[in-house]
Amino acid sequence: MSDVQAHLVVDNTMGAAFIGVIIAACLYGVSCVQTWYYFNQYQTDVWYIKSLVAIVWLFDSVHQALISHTVYYYVVTNFSNPTEQENLVWSILLEVLFNGFIGFLVQSFLTMRVWRLGNENVALTAVITCLVLTEFGCSVAFTIQSMKLSTWADLTHMRGLSMTVNVVGAISDVLIAASLFYFLHRSRTGFKQSDTMISKLILFSVSTGLMTSVCAVASLISILIWGKTLIYVAFYFSLGRLYSNSVLATLNARKSIRGLSEAGDMGDLTLSLNTFKTGLPRFATTVPRQTNISIKIDTTQECVRDDIGGGLDSALTEKSEKSFKDSEEGVHAICVNTAV
Template structure:
C-alpha cells in the first residue's frame, strides 16, 4: 500500500474510508468462510495439495482480516482523541500488505498453472506471467520490510512508488492470466452444445476473476494518485485479497454445477478440454476431405476418452478448466 502525503492522519478525513474498507473486507471474509466450509463438505475426495491450497488461502485471509481490523480499532477506538498517536504508524497496517501479497501470489500461481496446462506448456507466456507474479510478491515483501522500520505516516511517503508498483504488477498479472485462459478456452470449443456450454461458463468465471481483481487494484492505484492525502485507497486495497480468495473458492466449488450441465439430458460424457481440443484438430482436417465421416470420427474420439478416463482413473491434477467434464466417479479430483 502507499503512504498518504498528509503528515497527520485524523479520524475525520481519512479513517472513514479505512473503516468502510474493513466492513467490505469483513463481508467478503464471511463469504470466503462459507465457501471454504462448502468446499470441504462437497469435495472431501480432492487431492491433498488442493485441500492444502484452500486451507492456506483461508488462513492468510483470516490473518489479514485480523490485521486490518486491529488497524482501524487502534486509530478509531483506542486512540480516537490521541492526535499525536494517529500520526504514527501501527504495525498491523504494514504487515497486512505482506499477507495481501501472499494471498495474491498463491491464487495467481494456481491460475498460472492453468495457463501452462491449457496452452500445451507454452513456456514464453508462462514465464512472462510468472515474472509479474513473482515481481508483485517481491515488491510486497520489500515494502513490508522497509515500512516496518518507519515511524510516521510522513516517513511512509518515501515508499509510494513501491506501493504503486505492487498494484500495477498485480493488475497486469491478472489481465494476462484472464486473457490467456479466455483465449485457450475459446480455442477449445468443440462444436458440441453441452461441452461448449460448459466452456462458456468457465470463460465467465475466468473473466470475472481477472476483471474484479484488476479493477480493485487499478482503483487502489488511482486513489493513491488522485487522493494521495487520504486513505481512500485502502477501501479498495483491504478487499483485494478477499476477492482473490473468493474467486478461487467460487471456481473450485462450481465444478459440480458446471459438470451438471452435461447430465441435464441424461448425458454422461467425460473429457479433458486440452485433450479434447487436440483430438478434434485432426477431425477438423478430415472434415475437408471426408465431411460425411465427421460425426462418426468425433463420436469415436469422445468414446475413447470416456473409456480411458474410466479405465485409468487418472489422479494427476487438472483444474476444472482443463478437466471439467469428468464422470462422477473421478469428479473429486480437480
C-alpha cells in the same frame, strides 16, 4: 508536512480504512462459507488443492484480524489521542505481507492453469511468472521498508512502491484472464452442451481477473489522485479477499458445470483439476490441444431387420449435433481435453 496536513491524512485514512474493513469483513464471511462448502463437497480432491484452499483461508483470517486491529487501534483505543494517531501501527504494515501471500498463491495456481491449457507454453508462462514474482517481491519489500517508518507522513514517501504493486498486480491479473479466455475459447467443439460448459469456464476465468484488476486499478487511481490521504487502503484491504473468493468460486462451481452434461443426454463429463493428459481418440488425424476436461459422448446402436431381404442393417444414431464414424466398432465418440 504541517500538523493540519498530518491530521488530514490520518482522518481520511481512518475513514477509508473503516469502510475497507467493513467490505473486507463481508467478503471474508463469503470466503468462510465457500471454504466450508468446498471441504464438504470436494473431499476427494487431491491434497495440493485442499492445501491451497486451507492456506488461503488461513492467510485470509490473519489479514482480516490485522486490518481489524488497525481500525480498532485508531478509531477506538486512541480515538482521543491525536498524537498517537499520527504514528503507524504495526498491523497496518504487516497486512501488506499477508495480502501479498494471498495474491501470490492464487496467481500461482492460475498460472499453472495457463501452463496446462496452453500446452506448456514456456514464453507466456515465463512472462506471467515474472509478473507474479515481481508483485510478491514488491509486497515483501514494502513491508520490510515500511517497518522502519514511524509516522503516516513518512509512509507517503513510499508511493512509488505502492503504485508498482498495484500496476504489476493489475497487469498480471489481466494477462492471466486473457490467456485463459483465449485457450478456453479455442477449445470449443461445436457441441451445444460442451460449448455451454466452456462458456461457464470462460466466465469464471474472466471474472477472476476482472474483479482483482478493477480493485487494483481503483487503488492505483486513489494513490495518484489522493496521494496524501491514503484512501487507497479501502480498495487494498479488499484485494486479498477478492483473490480468495474468486478461486473458491471457480473450484466450487465444478459440480454445477459437470451437471450441464449429466442433465442432458450427452453421457459422461469429467471435470478434474488433477487430470491433465488423456489418450487421443483413434479417429483423430491431427494432434489436438491437450486439456483437462474430458467429455465423452455415449451413443446408441439400433439394429433394424429387413424382413424382405432377410439381412441385418446397422444404423448408428447420435445424440449430438455432429457425428464421427468409427468403421471398426460402429461407435461415435469425441474426446475433448480441456485444462482447468
